[in-house]
Amino acid sequence: MSSLAQSHLRETFELNIGPQHPATHGVLRIKVVMDGEYIDRAEPILGYIHRMHEKMGENRTWNQFWPNMGRLDYLSAIAYNHCYAGLVERAMEIVVPERAEYIRVITAELNRIQSHLLGFGAYIMDLGGFTPLMYAMDEREQILDLLESVTGSRLTYCYFRFGGVYNDIDDDFITGTRAFIKRFRPQIPIYHKLVTGNVILMDRLIGVGPVSAEMCRKYGATGPVLRGSGVNYDIRRNEPYSVYPELDFDIPVYKECDSMARYMVRMDEMVQSCRIIEQALDKLPEGPVMAEKVPKALKPPKGDFHFAVEAARGTFSMRTVSDGTNTSYRMRLRSPTYSNVSLFEEASRGMLLSDALAFLGSLDPVIPEMDR
Amino acid sequence: MSGYFTDIITGLKSLAVGLQITNKEFLTKPITLQYPHEAVKMTPRYRGHIELIKDPETGMNKCISCGMCEKGCPSGCITVKSEKRPGVKGKVLTAYILNFTTCSLCGQCVENCKPGAIGFSNEYNLASTRREDYIFDLLRKLHPEGIPEPEVDPELLKKELEKQEAAKQAAAAKKEPAKKAPAAEGGELKAEEKS
Amino acid sequence: MNELIRLLSYMIGIAAFLGLNLAYLGWVERKGAGHFQRRTGPKEVGPYGLLQPLADGLKLMSKQLIIPANADKALYMCAPILIMVPAVLLFVAIPFGEHLVPREFNFGLIMMFAFASVGGLSILIGGWGSGNKYSLIAGARAVSQNVAYEIPMLLTAINIVMITGSMDLNEIIRQQGSYFWNWNIFRLDKSVLMPVSFLVFFICSLAETNRTPFDMGECEGELVAGYHTEYGGMGFGLFMMAEYANLVIGCSLTTILFLGGWQSPIGIWPGPHWFLLKMYFLVWCFVWIRWTYPRTTFWGLLNLSWKYLIPFSLVNLLLTALFIKVF
Numbered sequence: 001m002s003s004l005a006q007s008h009l010r011e012t013f014e015l016n017i018g019p020q021h022p023a024t025h026g027v028l029r030i031k032v033v034m035d036g037e038y039i040d041r042a043e044p045i046l047g048y049i050h051r052m053h054e055k056m057g058e059n060r061t062w063n064q065f066w067p068n069m070g071r072l073d074y075l076s077a078i079a080y081n082h083c084y085a086g087l088v089e090r091a092m093e094i095v096v097p098e099r100a101e102y103i104r105v106i107t108a109e110l111n112r113i114q115s116h117l118l119g120f121g122a123y124i125m126d127l128g129g130f131t132p133l134m135y136a137m138d139e140r141e142q143i144l145d146l147l148e149s150v151t152g153s154r155l156t157y158c159y160f161r162f163g164g165v166y167n168d169i170d171d172d173f174i175t176g177t178r179a180f181i182k183r184f185r186p187q188i189p190i191y192h193k194l195v196t197g198n199v200i201l202m203d204r205l206i207g208v209g210p211v212s213a214e215m216c217r218k219y220g221a222t223g224p225v226l227r228g229s230g231v232n233y234d235i236r237r238n239e240p241y242s243v244y245p246e247l248d249f250d251i252p253v254y255k256e257c258d259s260m261a262r263y264m265v266r267m268d269e270m271v272q273s274c275r276i277i278e279q280a281l282d283k284l285p286e287g288p289v290m291a292e293k294v295p296k297a298l299k300p301p302k303g304d305f306h307f308a309v310e311a312a313r314g315t316f317s318m319r320t321v322s323d324g325t326n327t328s329y330r331m332r333l334r335s336p337t338y339s340n341v342s343l344f345e346e347a348s349r350g351m352l353l354s355d356a357l358a359f360l361g362s363l364d365p366v367i368p369e370m371d372r
Numbered sequence: 373m374s375g376y377f378t379d380i381i382t383g384l385k386s387l388a389v390g391l392q393i394t395n396k397e398f399l400t401k402p403i404t405l406q407y408p409h410e411a412v413k414m415t416p417r418y419r420g421h422i423e424l425i426k427d428p429e430t431g432m433n434k435c436i437s438c439g440m441c442e443k444g445c446p447s448g449c450i451t452v453k454s455e456k457r458p459g460v461k462g463k464v465l466t467a468y469i470l471n472f473t474t475c476s477l478c479g480q481c482v483e484n485c486k487p488g489a490i491g492f493s494n495e496y497n498l499a500s501t502r503r504e505d506y507i508f509d510l511l512r513k514l515h516p517e518g519i520p521e522p523e524v525d526p527e528l529l530k531k532e533l534e535k536q537e538a539a540k541q542a543a544a545a546k547k548e549p550a551k552k553a554p555a556a557e558g559g560e561l562k563a564e565e566k567s
Numbered sequence: 568m569n570e571l572i573r574l575l576s577y578m579i580g581i582a583a584f585l586g587l588n589l590a591y592l593g594w595v596e597r598k599g600a601g602h603f604q605r606r607t608g609p610k611e612v613g614p615y616g617l618l619q620p621l622a623d624g625l626k627l628m629s630k631q632l633i634i635p636a637n638a639d640k641a642l643y644m645c646a647p648i649l650i651m652v653p654a655v656l657l658f659v660a661i662p663f664g665e666h667l668v669p670r671e672f673n674f675g676l677i678m679m680f681a682f683a684s685v686g687g688l689s690i691l692i693g694g695w696g697s698g699n700k701y702s703l704i705a706g707a708r709a710v711s712q713n714v715a716y717e718i719p720m721l722l723t724a725i726n727i728v729m730i731t732g733s734m735d736l737n738e739i740i741r742q743q744g745s746y747f748w749n750w751n752i753f754r755l756d757k758s759v760l761m762p763v764s765f766l767v768f769f770i771c772s773l774a775e776t777n778r779t780p781f782d783m784g785e786c787e788g789e790l791v792a793g794y795h796t797e798y799g800g801m802g803f804g805l806f807m808m809a810e811y812a813n814l815v816i817g818c819s820l821t822t823i824l825f826l827g828g829w830q831s832p833i834g835i836w837p838g839p840h841w842f843l844l845k846m847y848f849l850v851w852c853f854v855w856i857r858w859t860y861p862r863t864t865f866w867g868l869l870n871l872s873w874k875y876l877i878p879f880s881l882v883n884l885l886l887t888a889l890f891i892k893v894f
Contacts, residue, residue: 013700015700022787023789037708063444063480065446066446066478066480067446067478128782128786128860128861129862130604131397131604131859134604134605135397138403148415148417150417152415153477156476158477158479166483193393194389194390194393194394194859195390199383199386200860200863200867201861203867204867353789354864354865358864393859394603394858394859397604398599398855402601402606403605404605404607
């Protein structure tokens with residue numbers, strides 16, 4: 001900071017970034033006290049798109065809560081589907097057929113690639129480069145087509161069901177997915193050449209927005225933010241669910257703690273997701289995709305249940321207290337962006353405005369999920 | 373000092389590589405689908421708004437007006453209206469109102485439907501500036517040229533009339549001391565509305 | 568009387584050339600952006616979207632002019648006009664062909680730089696007058712950016728003046744001979760760093776015209792729309808048009824100083840067509856660069872200027888002086 005900042009001559013002004021601002025990816029509002037171009041204090045103000053999803057979970061039947069799962073994080077909705085399915089299946093002790101589990105993993109990983117692609121594109125657009133977004137959109141569109149052919153929707157998926165999935169996948173989907181991966185793999189080096197290697201971008205990302213592992217622990221940050229800080233933590237490994245233990249994949253971890261590290265984690269995760277999908281397609285067993293005897297009117301036993309998944313932005317977990325009726329007594333959703341964004345206040349102190357927005361973009365926030 | 377020059381050279385190189393890539397894309401054909409001029413190919417599983425399915429045998433819908441879709445809907449956007457008609461088995465659907473403005477396309481109604489009377493349409497060209505345009509009567513959508521009357525089963529009608537007559541007679545018998553039973557009202561039943 | 572007719576026809580000519588450029592460079596940019604991004608760009612209005620600029624212009628003109636409550640009305644209104652004035656004025660000095668120059672100045676180069684600086688001022692006025700904090704930040708950024716970039720730009724221009732011994736733009740072109748190895752960019756006998764010098768000048772003109780990667784004044788990811796956040800309708804339209812006018816001027820100046828202006832690269836048919844060809848090639852490069860790179864930060868920009876561009880232009884200046892003295 002300038003020496004002026006400490007003197008009595010210091011003059012600050014307030015700046016409202018958002019709720020409608022191109023860099024905030026939605027309706028996040030950040031109240032910033034600026035000292036020239038430096039940020040003195042930043043305060044994220046949340047709640048502009050709060051829709052009471054938790055309360056909805058408490059007065060709708062278990063089945064009726066399904067569509068809400070597509071509307072939390074609209075970019076990685078399938079992971080949220082997965083979490084809710086897992087939660088209720090754990091409560092009801094429903095055994096999901098093997099094939100359904102594989103289909104769940106395949107769609108969830110496709111969804112993760114899609115989410116990271118958009119995150120990548122939108123991030124570069126925050127930094128002023130518009131073209132990579134369009135390339136990412138091109139690839140993403142193909143994933144959406146694939147997912148549409150099996151789930152029926154393009155964005156707000158409501159595909160999983162308690163005990164399985166809504167639709168079985170067909171051969172077209174399998175060949176389409178394989179073709180997509182074959183096409184997508186060589187694209188990643190092109191992105192790296194066009195974007196990552198670019199000297200302007202490196203200048204903007206390397207060393208910007210340091211988030212230590214300690215800070216992540218303090219705020220509960222997960223996902224690429226945590227893995228960009230050198231902590232190897234991924235629910236798919238640390239608290240395995242579904243068929244992830246049977247698949248071979250790496251968790252990309254970067255120790256640099258800066259925006260570049262978080263960006264690279266996302267890029268590498270796309271490659272790993274490709275690996276997961278390929279293996280899952282190879283191992284895909286035959287069989288039913290829905291468990292037998294799942295009652296229509298669900299009444300999980302009394303108790304306290306918890307389930308966590310690794311969504312594209314970090315750990316998403318649900319906890320419910322069931323009182324044995326057809327609605328939940330208490331539904332709690334823990335969304336990753338909420339924790340990830342809350343460290344913005346501490347980490348952005350003394351940052352330049354342009355660096356701060358580069359940092360905010362590297363957290364890849366999705367606001368509807370944060371506000372819930 | 374040598375770092376200074378290598379920085380410049382690697383920097384310029386990275387910039388040149390970027391230009392090369394965009395140039396290559398410039399020379400390849402655009403991939404845009406010219407939407408209003410070209411139709412989007414929809415997958416058969418695409419979940420548009422729900423629609424009633426025509427039974428190929430009877431040309432009618434298969435709805436039995438059980439109201440399971442109504443109950444299962446998380447946002448309460450379905451209203452089933454039906455009535456009892458003489459000579460027709462079960463209830464007759466008179467209107468199937470879908471308030472598409474609140475529908476979230478989750479598919480709970482389709483799954484809850486036992487006779488498989490509703491399914492997802494492939495319609496994606498929905499645009500309007502008026503809210504009322506999204507309150508569909510699916511029954512009217514199914515039969516745009518006019519809702520056909522359900523076939524009357526003469527035997528069932530006869531049975532029903534007899535039953536009615538019997539019931540009336542029984543009622544009349546009860547009321548006999550007071551008054552003479554009124555004549556049967558032409559075998560017509562009053563429309564019974566269920567909302 | 569003849570002089571009057573000449574001036575009048577030049578005035579009309581410049582207005583027409585400028586109008587056409589301002590309208591169609593926008594189209595070129597959008598079409599180019601589209602194709603760089605696997606899209607098609609505008610295509611609905613007219614064949615290949617060629618009538619798009621007309622539609623845009625009509626739309627902008629038919630919009631209501633809203634002056635924000637916080638704005639300093641006089642400054643707010645005069646900024647878009649002020650940014651257009653130098654942009655139009657500078658065309659007077661540009662020699663499109665050997666005899667196709669509205670007004671030959673002895674000090675054409677100085678006039679160019681003098682009026683080009685007004686652009687930065689009007690951005691500041693616009694940013695300040697809008698009464699918006701984003702605009703204010705953008706205005707301040709744009710000014711310090713212009714200050715930082717005019718130094719290496721002028722140093723490079725001094726180079727050319729030293730080689731040519733004249734500030735007359737037409738004279739600078741005339742001295743560059745009619746083959747491409749005679750152009751200033753390849754005059755290695757005057758200074759071995761001439762190509763580098765060209766690059767420096769090119770980068771500076773990118774920064775001077777506030778184009779990506781140096782669009783610190785606009786940067787929609789941070790400052791919403793920078794200094795023209797509060798402008799709508801034709802106010803915004805004028806800012807947009809001034810950007811393209813500055814683009815044409817920057818590219819013209821680069822063409823004149825380094826690429827031999829209207830001189831032919833192969834020794835035949837010198838004339839305005841060569842000038843336009845070279846200039847539009849540079850414009851195309853600007854578009855190309857814009858749709859390839861992300862934006863630098865403010866510090867990255869100043870770093871580039873002070874650590875790389877200014878030292879290089881200084882070294883080049885010394886070398887040129889040495890070469891001229893020795894050879």
